[in-house]
Amino acid sequence: MAYDTASTYETIELFGLTERDAQLPIPNDDVLEDAIVRETFEAMLGQLRGTGLEAEIEPLAHGLATILQRRKVNLTRELDRTADKIKALAKSHDGSEISETALEDAQEKFIQIRDVTAALGVMSEKAAECYEQETGHAFIPASGSRASARARETGAVFEAKLLLEQHDRETADSCKIQGVPLIVSGATDWTDVDTIFRYLDRVRDRIKQNRNQEIFLCHKGGKGAELIAASWARARGIHQAKFDPRWKAHGRAAPFKCNDEMLDDKFAAAGVVLFGGNGVALNLGQKAEDKGITVMRIADPAGTSKPKSKS
Numbered sequence: 001m002a003y004d005t006a007s008t009y010e011t012i013e014l015f016g017l018t019e020r021d022a023q024l025p026i027p028n029d030d031v032l033e034d035a036i037v038r039e040t041f042e043a044m045l046g047q048l049r050g051t052g053l054e055a056e057i058e059p060l061a062h063g064l065a066t067i068l069q070r071r072k073v074n075l076t077r078e079l080d081r082t083a084d085k086i087k088a089l090a091k092s093h094d095g096s097e098i099s100e101t102a103l104e105d106a107q108e109k110f111i112q113i114r115d116v117t118a119a120l121g122v123m124s125e126k127a128a129e130c131y132e133q134e135t136g137h138a139f140i141p142a143s144g145s146r147a148s149a150r151a152r153e154t155g156a157v158f159e160a161k162l163l164l165e166q167h168d169r170e171t172a173d174s175c176k177i178q179g180v181p182l183i184v185s186g187a188t189d190w191t192d193v194d195t196i197f198r199y200l201d202r203v204r205d206r207i208k209q210n211r212n213q214e215i216f217l218c219h220k221g222g223k224g225a226e227l228i229a230a231s232w233a234r235a236r237g238i239h240q241a242k243f244d245p246r247w248k249a250h251g252r253a254a255p256f257k258c259n260d261e262m263l264d265d266k267f268a269a270a271g272v273v274l275f276g277g278n279g280v281a282l283n284l285g286q287k288a289e290d291k292g293i294t295v296m297r298i299a300d301p302a303g304t305s306k307p308k309s310k311s
Contacts, residue, residue, distance in 0.1 A: 026119050037126040040064070045134060058135045065131045065139055068124035075117040082110045097246055179214035179239070180207065181267045185259075185284050186225025186275030192301050196228045196275055197235075199298055204236070207270055215270060216240060218262050220255065225275035255280040259287055269293055276300040 027036070041064065045057050089103045128139040182203065190196070207215050216239035219226040233240040243262050245254035259280065263269060271294040274281050285295045 026115055029122050032119055032122045033126040037068075037123050038130055041127070041130040041134065058137070061131045061134050062139070065124070065127035068120060068127045072117065072120040072124045075113060075120055079110065079113045079117055082106060082113055086110060095242070095244065097244065097248055100244055100246065101249075179216045180211060180270040181218045181241070181262075182207070182215040183218045183262050183269050183272045183284070183288070184226060184229040184275070185219060185222075185272070185281040186229075186277050186298075187281070187300060188222055188224040188278065190225040190228065190276050190300055193228050193231075195298065195301055196225060197232050199273065199275075199296070200229060200232050201236075203271070203273060203296065204238075211270070214238070218243060218267070218269070220245060220258050225277075229275075256283055259284040263287055263291060263293070265291075271296065274298065 041061065044064070045061060048054055048057050048060075086103070086106045089099065089106055093099045093103060131137075131139045184200070204215055207213065217229060217233045218241045219229055221227075221230070221242040221244060230240060230242075232238075243258045245258050247254045250257045263284070269288070272285060272288040273296045274285050275298045277285070277297075285297065288295050
């Protein structure tokens with residue numbers, strides 16, 4: 001049974017093969033350029049040389065190169081739309097699990113489209129090169145410019161784009177979180193405000209002295225110790241990142257998943273401070289020490305919650 005391209009895509013979509021968990025790796029540039037594009041040109045056009053169809057080599061080669069160019073352009077537009085969606089979702093984020101999931105999905109889609117667009121860019125440039133080698137003519141797409149539309153820009157358009165780019169950079173800089181992450185967790189029944197403020201002040205000063213950097217606070221937004229720590233961050237003008245447990249997605253494991261997210265290597269946490277703690281906080285401390293991250297454990301002066309020391 002034969003399938004056309006459209007029905008093949010529909011079949012893949014129907015059986016869920018486009019889910020991100022089933023995403024396959026993208027071939028490296030050498031494979032894209034040589035084993036895919038160059039060999040495709042050779043397989044399609046090589047047998048036409050010296051035949052009555054030799055005159056068709058040029059339009060067929062041009063058509064193949066144009067298909068890849070147009071697909072790259074379409075993906076670039078989709079990438080821009082996804083970037084705009086991420087900006088809108090980040091701006092309207094209300095802390096709910098629905099908002100969090102939508103933002104994460106948009107970011108994953110952006111990364112996927114970005115990687116595919118880059119691969120198509122490599123393929124389209126190789127196709128243009130193959131066309132030029134095959135025909136001896138420079139490749140010019142049927143519509144638009146091969147490299148960029150900037151060659152046709154007026155001075156006013158160019159200045160307008162520079163202005164927008166400057167605005168985007170300034171907006172990004174104002175939203176950027178400076179410093180190193182400090183993770184805080186602890187007992188939900190902790191009530192001693194002074195102790196948390198005092199120890200966090202000390203840790204902040206120590207990191208400033210050793211690294212010459214400000215910290216930003218990472219926590220799960222829980223009650224007790226984490227709520228007091230969040231108040232400390234606001235009082236000191238410290239940025240903070242709240243890692244919400246995704247109960248619907250992870251069930252009872254949600255707080256432990258949050259621990260893993262905060263300890264992810266991409267954040268490079270400066271340390272962990274535990275004010276008392278329950279099983280979740282102790283799990284955080286254990287995982288942090290396993291990663292070689294410094295953990296400070298502070299006992300509750302009231303004696304209502306005491307963390308267990310690592311033996």
